[in-house]
Amino acid sequence: MGENSDGYASKSGGDALLDREQIDSLVAAAGVDGTWEILDAFRRSTDDLLAKLHVELASGDLAEAARTAHALKGSAANVGALTLSKAARKVEDACRSQNGAGAQESLAGAGSHFEATLAAFKAVLDAA
Numbered sequence: 001m002g003e004n005s006d007g008y009a010s011k012s013g014g015d016a017l018l019d020r021e022q023i024d025s026l027v028a029a030a031g032v033d034g035t036w037e038i039l040d041a042f043r044r045s046t047d048d049l050l051a052k053l054h055v056e057l058a059s060g061d062l063a064e065a066a067r068t069a070h071a072l073k074g075s076a077a078n079v080g081a082l083t084l085s086k087a088a089r090k091v092e093d094a095c096r097s098q099n100g101a102g103a104q105e106s107l108a109g110a111g112s113h114f115e116a117t118l119a120a121f122k123a124v125l126d127a128a
Contacts, residue, residue, distance in 0.1 A: 017113070017120045022080030032128045039121050042079050046072065046114055050107070053091065057104055065103060066095035072110070076117075084113045 026035045049072040056065035069092035076085035087110035094102035 017081070017083045017117055018124065019080035019082050020124070022078075023121070023124055026079065027125075027128055032125060035128075036125060038079065039118075039125065042075065042081075043118060045075055046084075049075070050111060050114065053107055053110075057095075057100060057107060060100060062095040062098055062100060062103065066092050069095060069103075079121075081113075081117045081121075084110060084117050087113045 023035070026038060030038060049068055052068050053065055053072070056062075056068060069088050073085050073088035073092060076082075076088055087106060090106035091103050091110060094100075094106055
């Protein structure tokens, strides 16, 4: 998928915040109101997962942090949050490699991607 000027993915390849086709599928299946509800549940879940990751990494529990990062990766992919999913994969990979410092660094990036992703979702749904 290529990135268009809005940061949404198109079919040609590349990096983007959101997979617009995935979001369009959510809107088609759940309607705009239902997609807002999905987005709200995703926001709450992601807030919880990011907080849990911070605690796990601070305590050095890389095995549990890898599982939490894996859950975040899948959750983000399910709603089309491409960049956040990739960032969570980096956290997971670092944890599985016993690289706590790398996981911490990747987690900082995931947090900023999450904020940008929420703003992009809002823009898409406001326009729907």
